[in-house]
Amino acid sequence: MGIALVFPGQGSQRHGMLDALPDSSALSRLLDAAEALSDIDLRAVAAMGTPEQLADTRAAQPLLYLADWAWGSAALKAGVPARAVAGHSLGELAALAVAGVFSVEAGLELVVQRSKLMAECAAATPGAMSAVLGLDSDAILAVTDPIEGVWVANDNAPGQVVISGTLEGVAEASEALQAAGARRVVPLQVAGPFHTPLMAPAADAFAALLAGAEFADAALPVYSNTAACPSTDGSVLRERLVAQIVSPVRWTPTMTALLSHGCDTLLECGPGSVLTGLTKRVEGLSAFAAEQDGISAVLAEGSV
Numbered sequence: 607m608g609i610a611l612v613f614p615g616q617g618s619q620r621h622g623m624l625d626a627l628p629d630s631s632a633l634s635r636l637l638d639a640a641e642a643l644s645d646i647d648l649r650a651v652a653a654m655g656t657p658e659q660l661a662d663t664r665a666a667q668p669l670l671y672l673a674d675w676a677w678g679s680a681a682l683k684a685g686v687p688a689r690a691v692a693g694h695s696l697g698e699l700a701a702l703a704v705a706g707v708f709s710v711e712a713g714l715e716l717v718v719q720r721s722k723l724m725a726e727c728a729a730a731t732p733g734a735m736s737a738v739l740g741l742d743s744d745a746i747l748a749v750t751d752p753i754e755g756v757w758v759a760n761d762n763a764p765g766q767v768v769i770s771g772t773l774e775g776v777a778e779a780s781e782a783l784q785a786a787g788a789r790r791v792v793p794l795q796v797a798g799p800f801h802t803p804l805m806a807p808a809a810d811a812f813a814a815l816l817a818g819a820e821f822a823d824a825a826l827p828v829y830s831n832t833a834a835c836p837s838t839d840g841s842v843l844r845e846r847l848v849a850q851i852v853s854p855v856r857w858t859p860t861m862t863a864l865l866s867h868g869c870d871t872l873l874e875c876g877p878g879s880v881l882t883g884l885t886k887r888v889e890g891l892s893a894f895a896a897e898q899d900g901i902s903a904v905l906a907e908g909s910v
Contacts (some may be wrong), residue, residue, distance in 0.1 A: 613697030674700035728798025740789030834859030
């Protein structure tokens with residue numbers, strides 16, 4: 607059994623997401639730092655925030671980063687013999703921290719700045735995202751390419767693709783996709799046109815921040831969103847993270863690449879089981895959600 611640690615991104619946040627985290631002497635200190643950096647009572651948002659507060663990029667990103675990191679660190683400490691890591695969108699920063707590319711504290715500062723830049727960009731350019739069920743990415747591209755202001759943002763799994771763009775573009779594309787045979791088109795609770803060229807101002811500003819950040823070579827191969835192939839080279843991982851904000855999340859190719867490189871079991875490190883559910887659509891892969899199934903489930907699955 608070859609195991610990869612995978613980290614969910616925005617959309618996995620929910621009430622109680624801090625309650626079941628593995629014990630960590632660093633976590634309380636990190637939450638204090640995150641609240642100071644973001645100027646948001648993150649503990650209150652996680653415990654009893656409104657849906658709007660939970661969906662706020664500025665709160666969701668640091669909360670998810672810390673939850674993802676806590677589960678990933680616990681997995682390694684428990685002896686899970688991970689061969690690789692990958693993160694979905696925001697989750698990629700947690701993957702990089704767990705792989706030792708930067709410290710959890712340095713990553714937290716990047717995440718808070720990333721969340722602010724993306725929130726500012728989304729406020730200046732309102733947009734939407736919707737999940738398209740029942741059509742493959744090629745069929746979706748054939749429908750959306752002629753429509754202005756809409757792009758394929760997440761290739762999450764076979765039959766589950768997300769479009770993103772302007773409010774008008776996503777609305778027009780949603781009607782066209784339903785007419786083309788999509789089983790459902792489901793609006794997502796997000797605050798902007800993420801993973802599209804509309805986020806270029808945020809990407810440019812984030813690139814400037816990353817240029818001054820230290821990126822070490824990774825201790826584990828990292829599968830980035832923008833490339834379905836692994837790297838441990840810190841400079842390559844930095845370049846891929848720069849491109850991520852305006853580029854699609856290539857999660858289906860990432861899962862198939864992990865499988866082809868010997869990782870047939872994914873351990874989802876973070877709140878919920880979104881990535882575990884997506885894995886069921888790829889033949890040959892199995893997955894466990896650390897929060898629900900427990901890290902011990904992976905250790906018990908086979909000889910590791």
